[in-house]
Amino acid sequence: MKMIDGGVCAATGFKASGIHVGVKTHNTEKKDVALIVSEVPCATSAVYTKNAVKAAHIHVDIKHLADGKAQAAVINSGNANACAPKGEENAIKICNAVAKYVGCATEDVVIASTGVIGQEIKVKVIEDGMEALYISLSASAEGSDYAAKAIMTTDTVKKELAVETVIGGKTVKMGGIAKGSGMIHPNMGTMLCFLTTDCAISPEMIKEALLDTVKVSFNRISVDGDTSTNDTCCVLANGMAGNAEITEKNDDYYEFVKALKELAIQLSMKMASDGEGAKHLITCTVKGAKSEESAEIISKSVISSTLTKAAIFGADANWGRVLCAMGYSGEDFNPDGVDIAFKSDAGEISVCEKGRGLVFDEDLAKKILTEHDIIIDVKMCEGDGECTCWGCDITYDYIKINGDYRT
Amino acid sequence: MKMIDGGVCAATGFKASGIHVGVKTHNTEKKDVALIVSEVPCATSAVYTKNAVKAAHIHVDIKHLADGKAQAAVINSGNANACAPKGEENAIKICNAVAKYVGCATEDVVIASTGVIGQEIKVKVIEDGMEALYISLSASAEGSDYAAKAIMTTDTVKKELAVETVIGGKTVKMGGIAKGSGMIHPNMGTMLCFLTTDCAISPEMIKEALLDTVKVSFNRISVDGDTSTNDTCCVLANGMAGNAEITEKNDDYYEFVKALKELAIQLSMKMASDGEGAKHLITCTVKGAKSEESAEIISKSVISSTLTKAAIFGADANWGRVLCAMGYSGEDFNPDGVDIAFKSDAGEISVCEKGRGLVFDEDLAKKILTEHDIIIDVKMCEGDGECTCWGCDITYDYIKINGDYRT
Numbered sequence: 058m059k060m061i062d063g064g065v066c067a068a069t070g071f072k073a074s075g076i077h078v079g080v081k082t083h084n085t086e087k088k089d090v091a092l093i094v095s096e097v098p099c100a101t102s103a104v105y106t107k108n109a110v111k112a113a114h115i116h117v118d119i120k121h122l123a124d125g126k127a128q129a130a131v132i133n134s135g136n137a138n139a140c141a142p143k144g145e146e147n148a149i150k151i152c153n154a155v156a157k158y159v160g161c162a163t164e165d166v167v168i169a170s171t172g173v174i175g176q177e178i179k180v181k182v183i184e185d186g187m188e189a190l191y192i193s194l195s196a197s198a199e200g201s202d203y204a205a206k207a208i209m210t211t212d213t214v215k216k217e218l219a220v221e222t223v224i225g226g227k228t229v230k231m232g233g234i235a236k237g238s239g240m241i242h243p244n245m246g247t248m249l250c251f252l253t254t255d256c257a258i259s260p261e262m263i264k265e266a267l268l269d270t271v272k273v274s275f276n277r278i279s280v281d282g283d284t285s286t287n288d289t290c291c292v293l294a295n296g297m298a299g300n301a302e303i304t305e306k307n308d309d310y311y312e313f314v315k316a317l318k319e320l321a322i323q324l325s326m327k328m329a330s331d332g333e334g335a336k337h338l339i340t341c342t343v344k345g346a347k348s349e350e351s352a353e354i355i356s357k358s359v360i361s362s363t364l365t366k367a368a369i370f371g372a373d374a375n376w377g378r379v380l381c382a383m384g385y386s387g388e389d390f391n392p393d394g395v396d397i398a399f400k401s402d403a404g405e406i407s408v409c410e411k412g413r414g415l416v417f418d419e420d421l422a423k424k425i426l427t428e429h430d431i432i433i434d435v436k437m438c439e440g441d442g443e444c445t446c447w448g449c450d451i452t453y454d455y456i457k458i459n460g461d462y463r464t
Numbered sequence: 465m466k467m468i469d470g471g472v473c474a475a476t477g478f479k480a481s482g483i484h485v486g487v488k489t490h491n492t493e494k495k496d497v498a499l500i501v502s503e504v505p506c507a508t509s510a511v512y513t514k515n516a517v518k519a520a521h522i523h524v525d526i527k528h529l530a531d532g533k534a535q536a537a538v539i540n541s542g543n544a545n546a547c548a549p550k551g552e553e554n555a556i557k558i559c560n561a562v563a564k565y566v567g568c569a570t571e572d573v574v575i576a577s578t579g580v581i582g583q584e585i586k587v588k589v590i591e592d593g594m595e596a597l598y599i600s601l602s603a604s605a606e607g608s609d610y611a612a613k614a615i616m617t618t619d620t621v622k623k624e625l626a627v628e629t630v631i632g633g634k635t636v637k638m639g640g641i642a643k644g645s646g647m648i649h650p651n652m653g654t655m656l657c658f659l660t661t662d663c664a665i666s667p668e669m670i671k672e673a674l675l676d677t678v679k680v681s682f683n684r685i686s687v688d689g690d691t692s693t694n695d696t697c698c699v700l701a702n703g704m705a706g707n708a709e710i711t712e713k714n715d716d717y718y719e720f721v722k723a724l725k726e727l728a729i730q731l732s733m734k735m736a737s738d739g740e741g742a743k744h745l746i747t748c749t750v751k752g753a754k755s756e757e758s759a760e761i762i763s764k765s766v767i768s769s770t771l772t773k774a775a776i777f778g779a780d781a782n783w784g785r786v787l788c789a790m791g792y793s794g795e796d797f798n799p800d801g802v803d804i805a806f807k808s809d810a811g812e813i814s815v816c817e818k819g820r821g822l823v824f825d826e827d828l829a830k831k832i833l834t835e836h837d838i839i840i841d842v843k844m845c846e847g848d849g850e851c852t853c854w855g856c857d858i859t860y861d862y863i864k865i866n867g868d869y870r871t
Contacts, residue, residue: 110791110799110819140787140799140819174784175821281770282689283785284792363688363770363858364866371867377581378690380547384517385691392517392547412517412547414582451770453860459771460778 058222058316060323064201067219067232068255070096070196070297075207080135080172080179086189088207090183091234092190093130093251096160099293101127102264103167104271105288106288112137112143114168115151115289121164125260125292127162130251131168132208134236138170138178139286147180154184158191159391169289170238171210173385205234208249211458212238216327222316224309225300233320238280239327250275250290250324254284257296258303265306266314267292274321277353277446279361280332281455292317329360329447330430333455337369338430342445345437351388352444358386359433369431370450374399374422376408379433394438401428465629465723467730469500471608474626474639476663477503477704479601482614485593486580487542487586495614497590498641499597500537500658501566506532506700509671510574511678513695519544520551521575522696524559528571532667533544534700535568538575538657539615541643545577546693554587561591565598576656576696578617615656618631618865619645625736629723631716632707636663640727644735645687657682657697657731662737663720664703665710672713673721675701684760686768687739688862699724712859736767736854737837741861745837746775749852752844758795759851767842769854776838777857781806781829783815786840801845807849808835 065073075091097124103122105115121127131151138144152166159166170178205215219232237248258266271290296302303309330338341359346352359365362382368375376397384392397409403425408417427429472480478568482498510529512522528534538558545551559573566573577585601607612622644655665673678697684867703709710716749767753759766772769789775782783804791799804816810832813822832838 070618077487108791109796110787110790130512137784140784140816140821142820174782174788175816238803239579254564283769283771286784286788287790362690367863367866370863375581377544377547377693379583380517381515381690382695384515384693386516389516409547413549414547426805451863453863456774456777456858456860459774461780 058319061221061230063198064091064205064217064220064232065234065251065253066196066198066201067423068230068253070255070295072188072196073200073204074193074195074300075203076186076193078190079182080133088127088203089133089135090186090190090325091204091207092155092194093204093253094194094294095295096127097295097297098126098165099295100125100260100263101167101257101291101293102260102267103289103291104267106285108284108286110140110286112139112170112287113141113148114170116145117148118167121167125264126165128165129155129159129166130291131155131166132249133172134208135184135212136170136172136176136178137174137287141175142177147178150180150181151183158187167291169287171208171249171287174286181430185370201232201234208234208236210236210238211333212236212331215277216324218323220316221322221345222312222360224256224312227298227300229254229298229300231256231316231320233324235324235328238331238333248285248288248328252292252320254292254294255296257293257298257300258294258313262303262310263292263294266317268278269314270317270321273318274325277318277357278325278329279357279448280329282361289316297387308458322345328445331451334452335449336452337450339369339433339448339450340445341433341435343435343437344443345439346442347439348442349444352442353446354388355383355386356444356446358382360446363451366448366451369426370452372423372426374408374426380409387410390439396436398434399425400432400434401425401430403428465627465726467636468626468628470605470626471612471624471639472500472641472658472660473603473605473608475637475660477662477702477800478660479603480607480611481597481600481602482610483593483597483600486589487540495610496540496542497593498539498598498611498614498782499601500611500660501601502535502702503701504702504704505533505535505572506702507667507670508574508664508698508700509667509674510696510698511674513692515691516693517547517693519546519577519694520548520555521545521577523552524555524573528574532671534574534762535572536562536566537698537700538562538573539656539658540590541578541615541617543577543579543583544579544581544694545585548582549584554585555659557587558590561594565594567694576694578615578656578694581693608639608641615641615643616792617643617645618718618740619643619738621738623731625727625730625818627723629719631663631719634705634707636661636705636707638723638727640664640731642731642735645738645740655692655695655735659699659727661699661700661701662703664705664707665701665720669710670699670701671718673724676721677724677728680725681732684764685732685736686764686855687736689768733854736856739856740865741859742856743859744857746776746840746855746857747837747852748840748842750842751850752846753849754846755849756851759849761795762790762854763851763853764791765789767853770858773855773858776833777859779830779833781815781833787816797844797846805841806832807839807841808832808837810835828860
């Protein structure tokens with residue numbers, strides 16, 4: 058397995074693009090609609106937010122993916138089409154416009170939206186822009202680059218990756234684009250992420266693979282504890298790599314899932330790292346918990362703790378915040394068996410042993426915590442469970458961005 | 465029932481004080497130990513944090529209150545005595561020092577600490593300062609004022625209140641002091657709050673009354689979602705009002721609980737309003753939920769939402785944040801039955817009806833949200849459940865305060 062270029066266009070048979078059609082009115086430079094199209098129909102699966110309030114596109118996608126097949130994906134930024142008038146009606150109109158140009162059924166188009174909640178989406182500008190968008194489709198890396206940029210909202214960097222592996226003797230490629238910067242605390246689905254692969258895999262198995270993957274990637278990050286109404290992660294597999302179709306959990310399946318997980322984890326870390334206003338990527342590794350589930354709950358509680366996030370922002374080695382967040386996670390454990398260390402490229406420092414504070418070099422701690430990537434390393438004495446979750450610090454900029462998001 | 469002056473000294477037979485002994489080293493002006501003493505032993509009950517990591521004082525108090533009796537309470541700020549060396553040993557030493565001057569058993573002293581986690585408490589300076597603290601005790605309003613100030617950490621205002629009511633034909637007084645500004649998301653107990661009353665009530669009934677009370681007051685506020693290791697709410701009832709002792713849930717009991725709830729709710733609102741860095745008190749009222757429990761979960765989810773808090777900071781009527789936070793509360797409900805309005809002294813504005821955004825006067829919305837006290841008014845169509853919770857906005861100052869709390 059190796060990282061390659063090309064994002065969602067890396068896999069054979071996929072084209073993509075992104076242009077500005079006018080959903081975002083403040084800035085005509087900013088792309089606002091992305092399109093991904095496969096030459097042939099794909100085994101397709103998606104997972105969505107567990108928020109009781111769901112965006113219109115989710116209701117449409119659930120119907121369109123009932124048969125586990127799709128050929129195109131359209132994604133707009135600038136408007137979430139959630140709690141908005143004519144939500145489903147407009148989402149279907151957009152799918153219709155795509156289907157017309159691609160030459161597939163409306164039901165073979167998946168759709169996603171991200172942006173402001175509660176305002177009617179400008180369906181006309183999207184319909185009117187569809188021809189230009191379709192014409193601009195490209196199988197080159199540029200196509201994916203444009204699509205990745207078109208789904209950004211408050212993101213400061215595009216998130217795009219691809220990997221290559223060998224399955225059943227054939228080279229299989231997979232890539233993805235994702236957005237997510239605020240309102241990030243995925244539960245089941247996540248932000249927006251579209252993955253493409255040329256692997257031959259059945260609709261049943263692609264669904265299993267996606268569920269296995271999001272559990273250890275997107276569901277293990279948090280920016281602000283707010284689970285969005287629009288979270289969607291979708292994977293399209295067109296089979297053009299020519300491998301024997303994966304129809305059961307055999308070696309090929311596990312090889313495929315391994316690569317998909319790697320791709321998804323890397324994209325997840327990019328999202329956490331680009332959390333709104335973030336200055337630090339925080340990785341919390343928990344070892345010695347009573348189970349993986351328990352380790353995940355504890356690790357997630359730490360990366361979600363506003364006080365821990367503020368301490369990291371201030372490069373303050375305030376491990377009491379970490380232990381406290383572990384304590385209110387809801388998991389039962391012996392605090393007297395907890396060791397905590399902070400790590401980064403600048404070094405490593407133990408700050409708590411057996412639940413008690415150690416005397417440590419504050420200058421070294423400050424130096425370690427001034428790096429961009431910070432690891433909070435937690436060891437417990439409950440069992441063999443371990444898990445890693447990713448988050449970011451909370452900064453003045455986060456508040457600035459969200460104090461006036463709509464206007 | 466009416467509000468009166470005097471705080472924890474309002475009730476007959478209570479004295480209090482607070483002085484600087486040296487736990488806080490940065491500023492010798494700041495009081496750091498408070499003492500509350502009753503003339504006679506009190507029926508006493510306390511509730512504590514549900515955080516798995518508990519401060520040493522909680523382990524000591526559980527033992528000391530096994531008989532439901534106490535005569536004095538000592539509280540220090542500047543050091544949480546949590547995850548710290550010699551935690552329980554030092555807490556008992558402090559109780560010993562109090563008992564010596566008060567002339568009661570060590571077990572009749574309750575103790576609480578608040579401040580930095582993980583550092584050994586300076587027990588010697590507290591022991592050495594005990595004589596001066598005891599001598600300074602006063603039954604006047606000043607005694608309570610000093611005690612209220614001595615338990616403050618990042619609080620910007622002291623929290624102190626008292627009420628008077630009539631129970632069984634006798635005038636009964638009760639008052640309280642509280643601290644809490646950050647790490648506020650109480651679960652069961654809360655921050656630090658000490659309540660005193662001259663009501664005659666049995667240890668069993670005072671326990672019931674306290675549990676009934678915290679449920680609708682301190683457990684309904686949040687500043688930052690971080691449940692502290694030290695949360696403690698304690699009530700001491702010395703019986704000196706001369707009413708017939710309350711030993712069952714009769715009319716006198718309900719009158720007592722009514723007054724205690726009023727006192728606790730007012731103190732809770734003061735805490736939320738003085739949340740670290742806060743510029744707004746946010747009150748979220750939820751009506752029409754399927755039950756009171758469901759309304760509470762939904763209301764708490766709204767006041768805990770970082771994005772909602774940031775929107776209020778920015779005076780941005782972003783109701784999508786509110787509906788989204790309701791949606792990820794874990795409660796199931798019909799989003800199409802939700803109405804949302806924002807209210808304050810400057811007026812009222814409906815922003816969402818039946819789950820869809822309304823066109824509204826943005827200037828009026830801005831004006832409403834610029835006031836200090838903001839009400840987020842949510843109406844649902846699930847049933848008769850209603851609940852009110854209190855929180856605050858998140859500001860640059862919150863991050864500044866917590867980016868460098870220890871140093």
